[in-house]
Amino acid sequence: MSRPPNTRVQRTRSSPSAPRSPLTRHPLGTRSLGGLMRLGGLILVALLSPAVVSSQTSLLIEELTWPEVRAAIAGGKTTAIYLAGSVEEGGPHMVLGKHNFLARYEALAIARELGNALVYPVMPFAPTGDPVKKDDLMEFPGSISIADRTFGLVAQDVALSAIAAGFKNVILMGEHGGGQEALKETAARLDAQWSSRGIHVYYVGYKEVDRRIAEYCKAHGLVVGEHAGVPDTSRLMFIDSQGAWVRRDKIAPGGEWSKTGVDGDPTQASAELGERFIAMCVQGWANEIRRLVNKGK
Secondary structure (H helix, E strand, C coil), X not given: CCCCCCCXXXXXXXXXCCCCCHHHHCCCHHHHHHHHHHHHHHHHHHHHCHHHHHCCCCCEHHXXXXXXXXXXXXXXXXXXXXXXXXXXXXXXXXXXXXXXXXXXXXXXXHHHHXXXXXXXXXXXXXXXXXXXXXXXXXXXXXXXXXXXXXXXXXXXHHHHXXXXXXXXXXXXXXXXXXXXXXXXXXXXXXXXXXXXXXXXXXXXXXXXXXXHHHHHHHHCCCCCCCECXXXXXXXXXXXXXXXXXXXXXXXXXXXXXXXXXXXXXXXXXXXXXXXXXXXXXXXXXXXXXXXXXXXXX
């Protein structure tokens, strides 16, 4: 929404015979109230001024203007984060966009942790199965699948766009398990093409983070599961502040896969666990990004 033009209301002094304005009956008097109104207007203009807005710049490039992106890169934010999500079934208790919501939240948290990164929009689709054979996650209505080649090409073009913008390090990641090899291959190919010019494209996987979460679950008697279990459900619970993405009355242990789409026991999930798991993800991924960037210098 564009800001309305700054208009100034011209006030005229009332003649002695003119009826009294309601403002003149205010306890503070016409002059005092008018002064307060002008002061309020000045405060509003100040709050909306470019100088104030730019001091609260987002880390999400989709919320920035192109001069703000340019200024952020010039100011040291030379790392671009691309974290792909997915639209896929998550059992009867989780909405299909869970990976997209988690990807946006986690990518922003990683950027804050690093302090030198901006976040590209979440890629909402990933390989989730064969839509013709209806296998894997495509067995369930609502899941969306794209080919590994398509997935990799989108990541490639976004990475090249980030390089064109001036980023020196581009990070390719995926919240969903499918398509990880495509991201890894794309990053390696682009890095080989651009590293001689001081520009790097890195793939950051999820296996090490998953291993740490699995170890925590086992140490605390929690069933990890392969899909829609404790880790996934807990993380979504934590960021689901409005209670819109988790159907708590539908949470149940995984049974027959084709009937539930759940592997594990999400009844053990909690927002408290989700907070811990997300912190483990963000810290683990941020540390790996630092390691790769420092190695490439």
